[in-house]
Structures are given as C-alpha cells and as structure tokens.
Amino acid sequence: MLGSLDSKPKDLETIARSGGALRRMAARVPTYLTDLRENPAWLPMFLLARTIPFRKVHWLTAKRVRSSVSAARSMFDDLKGEAIAVELRRTGIFTGLTLPQAIQEEIARFGHETPCFGNFDRKLEFLAGEHEEAERRFGRTILSGHHFERILQCEAAVAVQEDPLLLDVARHYLGGEAKLITTRTWWSFPTKTASEADLSRASFKFHFDLDDWRMLKFFFYLSDVDADAGPHVYVRGSHNRRRMKHQLTLLVGHPADEVLEYYGEENALTLTGKAGSGFVEDPFGFHMGTLAKQTPRLMMEVGFGVSKPSKRRYHGEPVIR
Template sequence: MKRRSFARLRRIATRIPTYFADAVDNPEWLVMFALGRVMPVRRAYRRFRAVPAPIPTVERTIFATRDAAAIATTVRTDGIRPALDLPEAITREIHDFALATPCYGNMDRRLEFLAPDHGAAEQQFGRPLLTGHYFDRVEQCPAMTTVRQDPLLHAVAAAYLGPRVRLAAARLWWSFPTRPREEDLHLASQDRFHFDLDDWQTLKFFFYLTDVDERAGPHVYIRGSHRQRLWRHQLTLLVGQPTDEVVAAYGARNVLSVMGEAGYGFAEDPFGFHMGTAPRATPRLMMEIAFGVSAASRRRFYGEPVVGLK
C-alpha cells in the first residue's frame, strides 16, 4: 500500500511543471482541471454552453466517408468510432517525414535523434527512449496540414462538440520497444488506463502511420466509459487508474484493443478511459488531431510538456 501511494505521489510530481504552465497560460484551466472530472459538472457545463447548430455538409474530403453525423453519433454512444482510414499517399508522406526528421526522446528537447537511429540514441544518452515526439516540427509536414484541415474532421468535431469547436492539437510521435522507466511510461501515458482533462469537451482523431498489432503497442479504449464514471474515479486527483480496477469496474466486454494497418484511424472521446500500450517488438508511429472548445496554448497544441531538469 505504501509503495502504491509513493508511486502515485511520483506520478503527480512528474506532471506539476506542466500543470503550473497550463495554469499560467490560462487560469480558467484550473477550474476545468478541478471540476471537469465530475460528471454532473460536465453535464451542467454542456447544457449551459449548448447552442443548436446544423451539422456541416462535407463536400470534399480525403476520407472515403462524408457522413459526419453518423461518426459523431457512434462516438456519442461508444466513445470511439474505428475505421476512419487515411489515403495511402498521405500515410506514406507522413511516415517518410517522420523517418527523415529528428524527433525528441521522452518529450525532452535535449534528447534529439532520428527514429531509425533509436538504438544508437539510447546508447548515446544512456537511458531508454520510449517515445520520440516532433512537437512544432509537424508544421514542416504538408500532409499533416492536409489532414488537420480536412473538412470531414472539422464537421465531425462540430457535430460532436457544437459550434464553439476549435482545433486544439496536432501531434506526431513514435513509441519504441524498449525497457522504459516508470516515470517515462507515466509521462507518455502508456500502460495505464487514464482519461484526458485537456478541456471541458474534447474529440480526438488518431491515425496509425505504421502497422499496429498486439506487439506494436495498440491503443486500448473502454467503450462507454466517457458517459459513466464511478464516484471514486471522479473524486480523485489522479486521472490514471490501475488496469485491473478499471476493467473490473467497466467490464472486460467493453475493452477494445485497436489494431490496424498503416493509415488506420479512429475518432475518440478521450474523457473515456484509454491507454497506449508500450510496444513489445516493433515501433508505432501515431498522429493525433484534437478538437476542443477552449483556447489552447502553442505548447499544448503540439503536446509539449514542461520537463523538469534532472
């Protein structure tokens, strides 16, 4: 019990610099972070801010479907809507960009390397490198800009979040098979079920840029957990919870492990319990396009935390 309590305190301490930066960027974020995990408060906020709006019509898109309403309806029910695939050419262009552009290990700009040189970089820096993030370098990838500007994504987000919707984040990162430290797993939100508290309302689109099977760290989601939440998972400072406890609370039948070939995508309400699993054999390249209802800082837009000096 003492060991678990100490581990929880360490997880909180890892996030404190980022929390402080978020509060400085936007003092209202503190209110959301404190109360946004409580379901009655979230529902009250949505009712208070609700404004009827027509669902946008999608005329042109890179995706095979144009039915934004159907996608939003599935997310509203299940929390996740799989099978939203990128064209092969877009997938290949983003993948090639990620191979040729230096990334930052463990979300730390001091640990810069090329993804194909991952093993050599671990030796150079003397530590395991679980992730490689690109932060604002995603602006150098035209294919990512094409995806984040696609009318279908904006229409789904508007249908799900309402007319106050705005683009909140554009992220690209690798997850590598390695022997990570506990703090690196926590910082990367891997191997532990958690829910996001980025905003009062959020919708995220995730895309695999490499093939993902059970050995490549598939994303896992608890269907329906965005709509229901035990009180002990609302009245807690920690968004992360033990896997066995989450599965027992919300049912093994609702656990969805998302696997697919390069280009496979899905829409998700990240307030539901989810996690990225750490790859065991092959690296995973993943892209995220997120929408919310509040303004995001430039740092948060690219998913960059504040990493304390070691």
C-alpha cells in the same frame, strides 16, 4: 481495418505499478502553475471537468449545429460527420477511418526522415531509425519520440488536420464552438532497458484526458500495428459514466483490473490495423497505449476542443522544473 485482439492490459498494468503517483503529480506542479498563469480558467476545468455533473452542465452550453453538407471534398470519401457523432455519443469511439495511401506514405516518410525528440525532451534529438544508438548515446531509456511543431512542415499532415470531415465531426459532437487544438505525430519504441519507473507513466495505464471540458481526438496509425507494436486500447461507454471513486481524485490513471471490473472487460477494444487505419474517440473515456514490444509504432493525432489552446508549448510538452 481496425480490430480487437487480446493484448492483456492487466499484464501491462502489473508491470506499470510502481507506487509513484504522488511523485509524478509533484513533478507536474510546474506545468500546472504555468497553465494557471497563462489561463486562469484552466483551474476550474482541471478540478471540475473530471466530475459527471459539472461535465453535463458544460455540455448544455454547446452551440447546436445544423445538418449541412460541406462544399469541400473530404479525403475520407462518403463518411458523414453527423452519423459518426451519433456513434461517438453511444460508445465514445468510431473506428471506420482510413487515410488515402499517398497521404499515409508521405506522413510516414516525414516521420522517418525528420528528427524527433525522445521522452518529450528537446535535448534528446535523433532519427527514429537510430533509436538504439540514441539510447546508448544519451544513456537513457527512450520510449517515445515526438516531432512537436515540426509535423506542420509536412503538407500531407496539414491536409489531414484541415480535412472538412474532421471539423464536421467535431462540431456535431462537441458543438459549434469546436476548434482545432493540435496535431502531433510520435514514435513509440520497443526497448529492453525500461524500468518500472519508465513504465509507470499514465499513458501505460488506463487513464482519461483532462485537457479541456469537451474534447475529441482523431488517431491514425502510420505504420502497421499488431499486438506487439503498442496498440491503443479504449473502454467503450466509459466516456459518459464514471465511478465516483474515479471522479473524486486528482489522479487520471487507474489500475487496469479496477477499470475493467467496473466498466466491463468486454468493453475494452484493442485497436490493431494496417498503416493508414484510424479512429476517433472521446478521450474522457478510459484508454491507454500499450507497450511496443517488438516493432516501433508511428502514430498521428489531431485534437479538437472548445477552449483556447496553449501557445506557450506544444501539445504534451512538459514544463521542466
């Protein structure tokens, strides 16, 4: 079961602040320009989808979905997509997902046996069990390791992304045009060499995702996650209301004290759980990944959206200048 613990997000935010927001935005310019060339519709989404009025207008275009029972059997037993969508509309998150043990173990084994790429860089390739040696070999702090498209070689991972419950939830929440955007697995590693610049990344701050007008993301822990293994934190209710200051800025990451003061510290849900536990959230709500302090965390994400996914690069992979 997923639960709530006090992971002290304010403490992490104190570490993470480095004042390099403009430098980080400048570094993303090549990625933004490439996105724009590939899909000109990306620009109005990027500029306007961060504002509540324009988002509400776009939600009005969602195709309605009738209640239906899929003929295909789900690995998640008797969970109902329509009921989960109701909870998502209310709080932005549903925490009652559990992978079958055999599925979880197969994906976890794949994650251990398949080389990953450190810090989104395909030049930094290593096995998760060799993380410390990889940091020495590459002379770099490595906080994450992504498998990118390699995860699609794992039959169990493909079975999860194709499970009928996930699409049913997505269609009831996002509308009938909801489609699978990406599946990914990645490691979060504890490290003793992280600098303030490393920790200033948006993923370690309260932020919201802005990859599409309407999105939904399913997350599954593939290793046990406690307070020292980098639990995910989500601010309930922040998906459908937004402080004006947080709408009229190009920044998606914001200080923890500022976020918690406005949206309520009591709404910050820290998600811990055993391997196989999962949740689904509207990523427009404020969330963050906390730093893995003692043990590495292996996690899986299955994302749905309503726009055409990029074929140029894998999810989260930056364009290097």
